[in-house]
Amino acid sequence: MTMDARSQSQPNFDARILAAIEGLAPAEQRMARFFIDQKQAVLLNSAAQIAELAGASDATVVRTARALGFESLSALRAALLSELTGAPSPGNRLERTLAETDGDAAGILHHVIGTHENALDVLKHPEIAASFARAIDILAGANKRHVFGIGPSGAMADYASLQFNRIGLPTYPLSTSGIALADRLLWLGKGDAVLMMAYAPLYREVEVVLNQAGQHEVPVILISDDLGPLISDKVAEILPIPRGRADHLAMHAGTMVLIEAMIVGLAAHRRDAAFDSLDHLSTLRGSIDKAWSKRGTKRKK
Numbered sequence: 001m002t003m004d005a006r007s008q009s010q011p012n013f014d015a016r017i018l019a020a021i022e023g024l025a026p027a028e029q030r031m032a033r034f035f036i037d038q039k040q041a042v043l044l045n046s047a048a049q050i051a052e053l054a055g056a057s058d059a060t061v062v063r064t065a066r067a068l069g070f071e072s073l074s075a076l077r078a079a080l081l082s083e084l085t086g087a088p089s090p091g092n093r094l095e096r097t098l099a100e101t102d103g104d105a106a107g108i109l110h111h112v113i114g115t116h117e118n119a120l121d122v123l124k125h126p127e128i129a130a131s132f133a134r135a136i137d138i139l140a141g142a143n144k145r146h147v148f149g150i151g152p153s154g155a156m157a158d159y160a161s162l163q164f165n166r167i168g169l170p171t172y173p174l175s176t177s178g179i180a181l182a183d184r185l186l187w188l189g190k191g192d193a194v195l196m197m198a199y200a201p202l203y204r205e206v207e208v209v210l211n212q213a214g215q216h217e218v219p220v221i222l223i224s225d226d227l228g229p230l231i232s233d234k235v236a237e238i239l240p241i242p243r244g245r246a247d248h249l250a251m252h253a254g255t256m257v258l259i260e261a262m263i264v265g266l267a268a269h270r271r272d273a274a275f276d277s278l279d280h281l282s283t284l285r286g287s288i289d290k291a292w293s294k295r296g297t298k299r300k301k
Contacts, residue, residue: 013039013083020068031056031064039080040225044240047073049127081200081229097249112251115244119254122242123261135195135221135237136262139169140269142193142219146184148174148209149197152252156197160259167267168277177205185212194220195262196235197255199243200227210234223255 014036021032034054035042041053047061054061062073070076101111122128139145145164149157154175164171172187174194185208188194194213198206210231213220219236222228228238241258243250267274 013080016079017068024064024067027056027060028064028067030054031060032068035064035068035076035080040240040242043077043081043226044228044238077229081226094249097244100245100248115251116253119242119244119251120257122240123254123257128239128241131237131239132258132261132265135239136265136269138193138219138221138236139164139195139262140266143170143191144187144189145169145171145193145195146174146188147171147195147197148206150175150177150203150205152250153197153199153255156252156255156259160195160262163259163263164266166277166281167263167274168270169266174209181205181208185209188212188216188218190216190218192216192218194218195223196220197223198227199224199250200230202227202230206231223258 017032017036021029024032031054034050034056038053042050045053047058051058051061065073065076068076070079097111101108145161147157147160147164149155154173154177157173157175161171161173161175172184174181174184176184194209196206196209206227210220212218214234220234221237221239222231222235223239223241225240225242228235228240232238239258241254243252243254
């Protein structure tokens with residue numbers, strides 16, 4: 001019986017794998033547990049890349065997927081993506097996160113620190129560095145930048161926009177949802193770039209931004225841990241930054257580190273313009289509060 005035929009009788013992706021794992025060879029058991037523990041990696045990487053991350057061979061990756069009842073690795077990915085896009089409620093996410101901790105304050109702190117350390121480890125991968133460099137080139141070369149994010153990501157979109165503007169890069173936040181987003185999309189035009197923070201399921205606002213970007217030939221840089229496979233043909237670059245474990249409380253420290261790296265990277269890309277803009281900011285502050293007139297970038301000659 002294939003995995004698809006059994007899907008209605010098994011509650012979720014993890015349970016399906018665990019139900020079959022005892023019948024696998026040791027190498028396949030290790031790979032099956034990788035499928036459970038590293039869902040973002042499974043979704044966003046090729047069989048060869050998954051094998052490298054898991055310390056296995058390409059053949060083991062594909063063989064394990066088939067041994068679990070899937071027709072192929074692509075079929076396994078499709079089942080995983082289907083489950084992830086049917087996202088659990090925020091309450092369920094929090095409940096699962098709390099279940100992973102010892103319940104006391106110190107245990108919670110260590111758990112969250114560990115989650116963020118895992119995200120930072122992902123940021124150190126060479127392929128992320130290469131994607132980051134391409135993203136900086138796209139953002140630096142654009143006439144204007146637009147940063148999309150709604151919900152918790154909206155606050156990060158506003159923050160990124162403010163900081164990009166401070167270093168002399170005209171940037172507009174696309175941080176509103178519903179019909180209010182239409183007004184901000186009027187700013188989008190040819191020669192611009194979009195930095196998008198978005199996650200499954202595929203919201204209508206995301207679809208509209210992507211469609212508008214496509215009409216104006218505007219490149220989109222996607223920051224996401226799960227949406228990439230759905231829209232890879234509509235974006236120029238994907239930065240797959242995890243937000244903690246799948247189906248657990250979303251945590252955004254990895255994304256914030258990436259944004260702040262972009263601020264520094266863009267400033268280095270157009271160093272003189274960044275200093276000039278910051279000096280202008282200090283002058284403007286000084287016209288409001290005299291104490292600010294003594295401050296500035298104070299560039300060393």
